[in-house]
Amino acid sequence: MTKTKPTVSNKDVALQTAMMLFLTKGYHVTSMDDIVKASKVSKTNIYYHFKSKEELLIAMVDQLTARYERQILSVAAQEDLTIAVRLERIVNMLTTNQSSMDVLGGCPFLTLYMQTSTESEQVRSQIKQFFDRQLHALERLLEAGVRNQELRSDLQVQPTAALMLTSIEGALFIAKACDNPRILQDLLQGLLALLK
Amino acid sequence: MTKTKPTVSNKDVALQTAMMLFLTKGYHVTSMDDIVKASKVSKTNIYYHFKSKEELLIAMVDQLTARYERQILSVAAQEDLTIAVRLERIVNMLTTNQSSMDVLGGCPFLTLYMQTSTESEQVRSQIKQFFDRQLHALERLLEAGVRNQELRSDLQVQPTAALMLTSIEGALFIAKACDNPRILQDLLQGLLALLK
Numbered sequence: 001m002t003k004t005k006p007t008v009s010n011k012d013v014a015l016q017t018a019m020m021l022f023l024t025k026g027y028h029v030t031s032m033d034d035i036v037k038a039s040k041v042s043k044t045n046i047y048y049h050f051k052s053k054e055e056l057l058i059a060m061v062d063q064l065t066a067r068y069e070r071q072i073l074s075v076a077a078q079e080d081l082t083i084a085v086r087l088e089r090i091v092n093m094l095t096t097n098q099s100s101m102d103v104l105g106g107c108p109f110l111t112l113y114m115q116t117s118t119e120s121e122q123v124r125s126q127i128k129q130f131f132d133r134q135l136h137a138l139e140r141l142l143e144a145g146v147r148n149q150e151l152r153s154d155l156q157v158q159p160t161a162a163l164m165l166t167s168i169e170g171a172l173f174i175a176k177a178c179d180n181p182r183i184l185q186d187l188l189q190g191l192l193a194l195l196k
Numbered sequence: 197m198t199k200t201k202p203t204v205s206n207k208d209v210a211l212q213t214a215m216m217l218f219l220t221k222g223y224h225v226t227s228m229d230d231i232v233k234a235s236k237v238s239k240t241n242i243y244y245h246f247k248s249k250e251e252l253l254i255a256m257v258d259q260l261t262a263r264y265e266r267q268i269l270s271v272a273a274q275e276d277l278t279i280a281v282r283l284e285r286i287v288n289m290l291t292t293n294q295s296s297m298d299v300l301g302g303c304p305f306l307t308l309y310m311q312t313s314t315e316s317e318q319v320r321s322q323i324k325q326f327f328d329r330q331l332h333a334l335e336r337l338l339e340a341g342v343r344n345q346e347l348r349s350d351l352q353v354q355p356t357a358a359l360m361l362t363s364i365e366g367a368l369f370i371a372k373a374c375d376n377p378r379i380l381q382d383l384l385q386g387l388l389a390l391l392k
Contacts, residue, residue, distance in 0.1 A: 026314060028224065105310050113373055114301050114310035118222060128374050135379075159386030162379050163363050170366025171358065177309055178324050183331075183358050190355030194390065 010041045011049045015063065017041075018056045023103045027057065027115040054120055057112070061123055064108055065130040068094075072134065076141055083145030084195050087138075087164075091191055094168050095184045106176035107169055135165050151195060164191055206237045207245045211259065213237075214252045219299045223253065223311040250316055253308070257319055260304055261326040264290075268330065272337055279341030280391050283334075283360075287387050290364050291380045302372035303365055331361050347391060360387060 017039035021030040032053055036043045050056040075089045105111035109127050117124045138161035145151035167187055175183040213235035217226040228249055232239045246252040271285045301307035305323050313320045334357035341347035363383055371379040 104314065105306075110301075110306075110369060110373075111310070114307070117373070118225075118300065124373075131370055131374050132376075135374075156385065156389060159382045159389065162367065162382035163359070163386035163390075166366035166370055166379065166383055167359050167363035168366065169370055170362035170364065173306060173369070174327055174362055174365055177313070177320075178327050178331075180328075183362065186355045186358035187362055189352065190359035193352060193355065194359075 010045050014039045014041045014046045014049065015056065015060060018053075019060050019064070019108075020101060022057065022060065022115070023108055023111055024101055026104060027053075027112070054116075054123075057116060057120065058122055058126070061109075061112060061126045064112075065126060069130070069133065072137055076137055083141055083148070083150050084192075087141060087145075087195060088192060090138075090141075091164065091168065091188055095171060095188055103176070106172035106174075110169060110173055131165070135161055138164055145195075155195075160194065163194070167191065206241050210235050210237045210242045210245065211252065211256060214249075215256050215260070215304075216297060218253065218256065218311070219304055219307055220297055222300060223249075223308070250312075250318075253312060253316065254318055254322070257305075257308060257322045260308075261322060265326070265329065268333055272333055279337055279344070279346050283337060283341075283391060284388060286334075286337075287360065287364065287384055291367060291384055299372070302368035302370070306365060306369055327361070331357055334360055341391075351391075356390065359390070363387065 014035060018030070018035045021034060021038060030053075032043070032046065035056070036046060039046070050059065071093055072090055075086050075093065078086060081089075103111050105114060109130065112123060113127045117127075139157055142151065142155065142157045142160055146153060146155055146157065167190075171183050171187040175181055210231060214226070214231045217230060217234060226249075228239070228242065231252070232242060235242070246255065267289055268286055271282050271289065274282060277285075299307050301310060305326065308319060309323045313323075335353050338347065338351065338353045338356055342349060342351050342353065363386075367379050367383040371377055
């Protein structure tokens with residue numbers, strides 16, 4: 001008898017379930033037992049892959065940052081598109097709810113950071129490095145746009161990159177806190193006007 | 197024998213101590229006993245003013261939002277200053293650490309929201325209303341600047357106000373998460389360039 005390999009591993013199911021619970025209910029209120037129950041993966045199996053809730057958290061942040069970075073870099077590398085179009089797609093991608101989850105703080109990274117930064121040095125460091133790399137990716141794109149004269153020659157690269165990253169992060173949070181998705185649409189318009 | 201009235205009441209001391217603990221250590225890890233110990237106000241006295249930790253939290257958010265709004269409105273009302281100068285002062289005020297506390301999430305409102313929004317409907321509503329009012333105050337100032345021809349006639353009021361509010365909020369958080377105060381300086385520069 002041959003077995004077909006399952007398309008989603010138990011490890012992945014556990015990780016996705018934990019992510020949904022940590023982001024929409026909270027890290028502290030979610031126990032390993034809750035993850036077992038909601039994922040229907042056995043406790044033995046989950047503990048085989050993750051020795052603790054913190055190990056699950058670290059794997060989750062790794063997966064999330066890798067996914068976002070892959071998406072950002074794949075758009076940034078599309079040299080057949082203008083810099084402005086690539087920036088617009090990146091902003092659009094980051095401000096669109098990617099998972100349809102009702103994430104507690106709007107943005108998954110802000111949510112996980114705020115819940116765990118005081119107890120997990122590693123998560124704090126993963127998230128810091130992720131934001132640092134996002135900022136540099138935006139700076140490089142803006143620089144390229146100024147160099148090839150597509151963007152204004154007097155565009156201030158560092159302040160503009162900081163404005164883009166911080167406003168996206170703040171907008172995800174405030175749209176959630178104010179239950180006002182218009183904030184995200186307004187922001188997208190405001191950022192695009194900035195580049196013209 | 198006459199007693200001089202203390203300049204700071206026990207109620208205020210308890211509130212300030214609780215604020216320091218909630219913002220720098222966390223709401224959940226702080227007990228009423230911790231507040232008693234750190235404030236040196238007796239338990240009976242604290243419970244006379246605040247029946248629970250949530251009551252302290254609500255009073256604190258009230259005090260914080262009132263303080264910020266007083267400061268913002270007093271600058272906004274200075275009609276001898278140009279709109280650009282008033283906006284610059286408001287942004288400067290909001291991005292400068294007002295208390296020298298090392299607030300967990302950079303901004304006190306984001307920090308308190310992220311820690312308590314799932315359990316205190318009232319705090320969620322207080323913070324939502326605060327952001328809504330801040331957004332409207334910025335929109336009114338920008339409108340006034342466009343009307344008196346001080347700002348560009350094609351300035352998009354709603355998107356620009358959203359960009360200002362969200363980038364300030366995001367910058368406070370990311371400067372803290374990345375341990376990078378340059379983000380706040382860059383942002384200030386980026387926002388000022390926007391108005392010119």
